[in-house]
Amino acid sequence: MIDHLKILLHQGKQYIPDVTKAIISDTFRGRPVISNLQVDEQQLIDLCPTGAISNMPFSIDLGKCIFCGQCAFACPEKIKFSNDYKMATNDRNGLIIKEGEDQPILIHADLIRKEISTYFKGSLKLRQVCAGGDNSCELELNAASNVNFDMSRFGIEFVASPRHADGIVITGPVTKNMAASLKLCYEAIPEPKIIILAGTDAISGGMFTYSDAINRSFLDLYPIDLYIPGNPVHPLSFINGLLELIRKR
Amino acid sequence: MWLFRIYQNNMENFITLKNNQTIPLQDIPVLAYPEFLELNISFVKEDANHCVNYYGFPVLDTIKLICCIADDVKQKIYVSSSVIKKDRQEPITSFTARKLCFHLFERELHENFAIPYYDHPWLKPVRYPIDRPNQENTIANYPFYQIHSEELHEVGVGPIHAGIIEPGHFRFICNGEQILHLEIQLGYQHRGIENLFISSKKILQRNILAESIAGDNVVGHTTAFVQLWESLIGFRPDNKLVYERTLALELERLAMHTGDLSAVCTDIAYQLGGAVFGRLRTPIINFMQHWCGNRLSKGLIRVGESNFPFTMALANELTQVLDAYEPDFMEMYKEMKSLPTVLARLEKTGVITQKQAHRVGLVGMAARASGLSRDLRSSHPFGLYPGVLHEPVIKNHGDVSSRIQIRKEEIIQSIIYIREWLKNIPEQEKQPTVLPMPTANTFTISLVEGWRGEICHCAVTDLNGDILHYKIKDPSFHNWLAIALSVRNNEISDFPICNKSFNLSYSGHDL
Ligand code: SF4
Numbered sequence: 025m026i027d028h029l030k031i032l033l034h035q036g037k038q039y040i041p042d043v044t045k046a047i048i049s050d051t052f053r054g055r056p057v058i059s060n061l062q063v064d065e066q067q068l069i070d071l072c073p074t075g076a077i078s079n080m081p082f083s084i085d086l087g088k089c090i091f092c093g094q095c096a097f098a099c100p101e102k103i104k105f106s107n108d109y110k111m112a113t114n115d116r117n118g119l120i121i122k123e124g125e126d127q128p129i130l131i132h133a134d135l136i137r138k139e140i141s142t143y144f145k146g147s148l149k150l151r152q153v154c155a156g157g158d159n160s161c162e163l164e165l166n167a168a169s170n171v172n173f174d175m176s177r178f179g180i181e182f183v184a185s186p187r188h189a190d191g192i193v194i195t196g197p198v199t200k201n202m203a204a205s206l207k208l209c210y211e212a213i214p215e216p217k218i219i220i221l222a223g224t225d226a227i228s229g230g231m232f233t234y235s236d237a238i239n240r241s242f243l244d245l246y247p248i249d250l251y252i253p254g255n256p257v258h259p260l261s262f263i264n265g266l267l268e269l270i271r272k273r
Numbered sequence: 274m275w276l277f278r279i280y281q282n283n284m285e286n287f288i289t290l291k292n293n294q295t296i297p298l299q300d301i302p303v304l305a306y307p308e309f310l311e312l313n314i315s316f317v318k319e320d321a322n323h324c325v326n327y328y329g330f331p332v333l334d335t336i337k338l339i340c341c342i343a344d345d346v347k348q349k350i351y352v353s354s355s356v357i358k359k360d361r362q363e364p365i366t367s368f369t370a371r372k373l374c375f376h377l378f379e380r381e382l383h384e385n386f387a388i389p390y391y392d393h394p395w396l397k398p399v400r401y402p403i404d405r406p407n408q409e410n411t412i413a414n415y416p417f418y419q420i421h422s423e424e425l426h427e428v429g430v431g432p433i434h435a436g437i438i439e440p441g442h443f444r445f446i447c448n449g450e451q452i453l454h455l456e457i458q459l460g461y462q463h464r465g466i467e468n469l470f471i472s473s474k475k476i477l478q479r480n481i482l483a484e485s486i487a488g489d490n491v492v493g494h495t496t497a498f499v500q501l502w503e504s505l506i507g508f509r510p511d512n513k514l515v516y517e518r519t520l521a522l523e524l525e526r527l528a529m530h531t532g533d534l535s536a537v538c539t540d541i542a543y544q545l546g547g548a549v550f551g552r553l554r555t556p557i558i559n560f561m562q563h564w565c566g567n568r569l570s571k572g573l574i575r576v577g578e579s580n581f582p583f584t585m586a587l588a589n590e591l592t593q594v595l596d597a598y599e600p601d602f603m604e605m606y607k608e609m610k611s612l613p614t615v616l617a618r619l620e621k622t623g624v625i626t627q628k629q630a631h632r633v634g635l636v637g638m639a640a641r642a643s644g645l646s647r648d649l650r651s652s653h654p655f656g657l658y659p660g661v662l663h664e665p666v667i668k669n670h671g672d673v674s675s676r677i678q679i680r681k682e683e684i685i686q687s688i689i690y691i692r693e694w695l696k697n698i699p700e701q702e703k704q705p706t707v708l709p710m711p712t713a714n715t716f717t718i719s720l721v722e723g724w725r726g727e728i729c730h731c732a733v734t735d736l737n738g739d740i741l742h743y744k745i746k747d748p749s750f751h752n753w754l755a756i757a758l759s760v761r762n763n764e765i766s767d768f769p770i771c772n773k774s775f776n777l778s779y780s781g782h783d784l
Contacts, residue, residue: 027608027611028545028608030604031545031549031604031605031608032545034600034601034604035549035552035601038552038555048562049559049562049563049566051562051563051564051565051566051581052562052566052567053566053567053572071477073473073475073477073478073481090481090571091566091567091571091572092477092481092571092572093566093572093580094477094580097580105566151433152437153433153440154433154437154438154439154440154462155440155461156461156462156463156464156780157439157462157488157780158485158486158487158488158489158780159439159487159488159489159778159779159780160485160488160489160491160569160571161488162437162438162439162488163488163489163532163569164568164569165437166436166437167555170548170551170552170555171548171551171552172552172555182436182437184435184436185435196462196464197464199461199462199463199464200403200463201400201401201412201460201461201462201463201783202432202440202461202462204413205432205433205440205461209433225485230485231469231473231478231481231482231485232464232465232466232469234469234472235403235464235465235466235468235469236403236404236465236468237402237403237463237464237465237468238464238465255567255571256488256568256569256571258568
């Protein structure tokens with residue numbers, strides 16, 4: 025008992041007091057800022073491993089970007105990744121960052137379904153389904169509930185059964201072998217329910233977009249309530265995205 | 274004459290390689306199948322040898338089989354090959370009937386190319402890959418092994434598990450609370466990643482694919498890939514690159530082992546351990562984020578270059594992180610090991626005997642917990658390990674407790690290595706250059722000891738020097754069967770800690 029108390033004492037305070045204001049390392053690759061500088065755009069487009077970069081106007085689609093940072097190393101005057109981890113949005117087009125823009129990525133109140141604000145503002149229980157995720161996003165989603173990030177203090181928790189859940193968090197590009205189980209799990213969740221795509225693989229397929237072993241048709245059937253980019257998604261991106269989505273309005 | 278024959282045989286029926294060596298494909302002797310079988314069976318009869326990879330790929334109307342046996346004492350890899358006709362109807366003799374450690378390799382060959390075996394004990398599907406010849410069988414209609422009895426019941430778990438875990442199906446046959454048999458079916462995570470290594474033409478794409486084989490073992494798999502690729506193109510990384518990769522590999526081991534201790538504590542409802550080990554992992558992965566911008570080290574390791582040179586400032590910071598980590602870790606570990614309620618759950622639970630470990634061909638940490646000295650850091654050293662004279666940590670009970678102790682001792686070992694390396698950061702010698710293309714018609718093998726165990730990547734290039742075939746083997750591939758065996762006669766409530774004590778990869782297995 026005494027030893028346990030000693031251990032507790034030695035840990036000190038581990039939780040992040042305000043997760044909406046936490047500042048993380050400068051090296052973290054979060055929301056990119058693209059300057060208006062004229063550069064060889066084609067070279068950057070060719071370099072990108074997932075086709076996340078396009079021109080006219082020059083932009084990066086964070087739904088496709090796997091945050092390798094290679095474009096920023098090739099052309100630091102044009103592209104810089106900031107440490108802004110608040111990258112979640114409910115508007116797929118909001119993930120496309122254009123040159124000359126340095127605005128926070130927003131969750132649009134008018135796109136939030138009414139049921140979400142009505143039912144989930146004080147408590148949100150989520151079922152996680154990994155459908156081809158490589159266990160990096162999964163580790164980070166687990167970390168969101170650890171003593172450092174302590175997501176459950178906001179009434180947001182992962183639950184073991186879809187029957188207890190208000191929504192589903194999907195990670196991974198959705199493999200063919202997992203497609204049927206994913207659908208079953210979603211159907212087992214009572215209405216109203218939300219879908220969250222966590223990580224670039226889930227949002228666009230990422231590196232697996234052109235694999236024959238992927239079947240993303242499930243995602244065309246239902247509205248997606250939140251896109252949270254990352255490779256893997258950072259616990260702070262995840263928690264802040266959810267807090268903003270279910271915040272009282 | 275006899276002597277001459279034997280000598281000639283030795284010269285001709287296999288080729289001896291070192292870790293990360295590239296050779297012309299044609300230098301691998303092609304044997305008639307019976308001779309190929311006998312050769313490799315005779316290899317694994319030696320205790321020092323085990324199979325690190327045995328796989329096939331199509332060449333015109335044949336399947337080329339390549340078998341790689343590692344000799345852990347002589348630090349060599351014996352590679353031999355054979356060819357068999359595609360769509361062969363007449364069954365062939367299996368390696369598995371003679372040596373069980375080949376079972377999964379042959380199941381994979383059967384699944385991928387419909388190679389018929391007449392004496393393989395169980396040609397159970399491996400992962401239902403997308404281009405399998407038999408499309409009738411799907412993961413949904415897999416017939417699990419059944420025992421009909423009024424006294425027994427089945428418990429099905431998955432593919433979606435209760436926690437945030439990768440998918441896989443576990444089917445238990447239980448006698449009351451006791452597990453009689455567990456069958457595991459995987460494949461839900463199959464993303465076709467080996468094919469993508471061929472179709473994705475940019476080197477950066479392949480580098481990033483390697484990071485995604487198992488996102489909890491990024492440094493391990495990516496190091497295997499870059500070592501392989503640099504060997505293929507004849508590029509010698511400078512000391513700085515080698516240093517950074519090895520350092521990151523030990524940090525990954527440190528972080529994942531700590532996380533696993535947390536997970537085991539959580540699964541036995543020992544909350545303090547769960548919370549403390551969980552939070553002890555955080556500063557390590559946050560350090561990785563500070564170093565390379567990503568908590569799980571994605572982006573750190575690149576062929577021929579590094580975007581994140583390790584600096585003195587980083588070294589000082591890491592020293593502080595370790596200084597803070599060590600006393601808290603030791604205090605928590607000591608406390609955990611002093612509690613009878615904790616020990617009662619860990620000891621004699623989920624036992625894999627040394628004999629079983631040897632039979633199924635266990636690798637890595639799990640093998641070492643069962644008394645097998647398998648550790649590529651000492652047996653096939655790469656990175657900085659030739660200078661370390663690494664002594665593998667070995668335990669003998671093969672239970673959950675042994676696998677916990679191994680983690681603790683390996684954590685301490687990693688910290689000692691890291692502290693030593695931090696005293697002396699090499700200068701960058703080479704400037705990044707345009708990298709050459711790989712040589713045509715070659716074969717390369719790369720072995721890396723990740724935190725789970727033995728990672729093996731093999732590549733074959735075509736006549737233009739492009740990748741013809743890429744083969745990935747995660748340590749989990751060897752070890753999944755061990756979980757199923759370890760839980761026999763255990764309470765079903767002990768399954769979670771058995772599972773966590775191995776902590777195998779689903780995506781690394783399913784590819
Ligand atoms: S950081 Fe994103 S946009 Fe830039 S190259 Fe990598 S994937 Fe493409």
